[in-house]
Amino acid sequence: MNQTIKKDFLWIYRAMKTSRYFEEKMEKAYLEGKQPVFNIGAGPVLGEMHLSNGQEPAAASMIVHLTKNDTVTATHRPHHQAIAKGVDLKKMAAEIYGKKTGLSKGKGGHMHLFDPNVKFSCGGIVAAGMPHAVGAALANKKRENDWVAVAFIGDGAANTGAFHESLNLAALWKLPFIVVVEDNSWGISVAKKDSTSVPYNDVRAKAYGIKGYLVKDNDPIEMYKVSKEAVERARRGEGPSIIEIETYRFLGHFQGDPELYRNKGEAPSLREKDPIKRLKQYLLKEKLATESEIKSIDEEVYKKVDTAYEFAIHSEYPEPTEALEDVFC
């Protein structure tokens, strides 16, 4: 048991660290060509950029329980989920750089990452991935396998019709479906308390007769335990669950967000509770890992991410006329 825990927690640590380092590099890469005057359309990395720094436990501590056969649908803030699901990091970086070697040959960009090899997709419309995950879960049930489908959404998405319709379907058909609500307290500038009629979305499970879980304070270990139970229940055919995790958005909604709507002290105080540091301390305290083991994971992560960025930066752009391809099969 201890060996499994050790293996899983180190996996979670590695996934979170990879996402964090990938995004810290992205934060810098995104600003290239956008200084001194910020222009969203300038530089090598373009368009809106939604980073997930701080939200890593929501993805890593759930996806550790999944295999390649399980489906994940994700959000407009998708890097931590994609990385944990094992999306090809080189191709993902290249996609974000708009290169021919990217996952979608430069057509998708950071909000539209698709890697069917690991059953990962995401999109730019709030809650839209939820019914897709319901459909994947329906396919699993029809085929009588024990695969599950997990939809990641933000807390703002829990107020859409798609959220409620998806839950009703998943409950009605008793599907192997889980929705992870990443509650980062904000829907762009609107605080959760000003948008959501209940303090926590786990209670909404009651309305659909399904299981609801709440993970407080961005805790990667609690998220691990709760997700394990939800995934095992889903695999056993015991139906869907909602897991809401209180998580942290260290950065703005998108890069360039002036964040005038939130207290200046909020992000720094969240950073003090950095979940990656907390997990590291836990691993050391519980003697699940040594400093040198962690250091070697860190070094592997840096190398892997650096290699992915090198690949992206040195890849070719598509030919302009490739824009006309792929509309139909």
Next chain:
Amino acid sequence: METTKQKIKKLTGSKAMIQALEQEMNRDSNIFIMGEDVGKYGGIFGSTTGLYDKFGPERVMDTPISETGFIGAAIGAAAEGLRPVVELMFVDFHGVVMDQIYNHMAKIHYMSGGSVKLPIVLLTAVGGGYSDAAQHSQTLYASFGHLPGLKVVAPTFPSDIKGMLISAIRDENPVIFMFHKTLQGLGWMDQLEASLGPVPEEAYTIPLNKAKVVREGTDVTIVGVQMMTVEALKAAEQLSKQGVEAEVIDLRSIKPIDKETILNSIAKTNRLVVVDEDYFSYGITAEISAIVASEGFHHLKAPVVRLAVPDVPIPYSRVLEKHVIPSSQNIMDAVESLLSS
């Protein structure tokens, strides 16, 4: 424009919108705004900046991401006599709420035999050109223009933005008011001359059914809307250096469309290029070509040229996006080949 002797200031598209909303809200207490991030944030594309502080949360309401809910609620509130101005951030996001828009907002006046009025303004940001990819870069002018019962406007310049927004608010019908992100004059996007222009300080109206000749010419007519008007003007300047005088029409109104201005222009120029940031098939270029084929065919010396996004979703990568959105260069090339044919 009902201009008398009054103060005129240079404003951005965004500031022109805000001024229109503020003046109208001061005039009529039935007007209120709701939408995502329209309150403290002031609208993601600067449509409501400062209004939350001036009018408070009762009249500038931040909503949850419950589009069917709040846009549907605008219909109910309008039927009760209020005058809601609702914003849905990106036009691309309307997919989730189209039932409320095309089955209800657009049809209730008709279905009720004219007994129910819905004076709603639906604000939404349109357009690409900054690599925001397929779900955040569309214009969808034609998708809305296709539906009976909706007025659809898409002004380009700050003075038109203000005057048409005031008209939209005062109109008794639902009006889809599309503003182009790049023409808002926002500090974090491309800075365009067109996004800053003289705007009279007092409230004034501009009709919702009139196109505008923004450059006179004799050799060819170019019809555009929003960024395509800007590109057309750029092309016209270059063409002028080669001795070709293009007349540029800023459509401004998608529905109803101003046939007269277009037909009068081609009666003079005998040649037409229509340029659109929306998709090619069944779009503005098709509509205008059909109007001209039916009602102005005898004026034409050459076939109409249509430039639009070639029936592909808007791609992310800059090189790909540039390939599909028409540019001033594409327009110049089209005019040159049209004149040599």
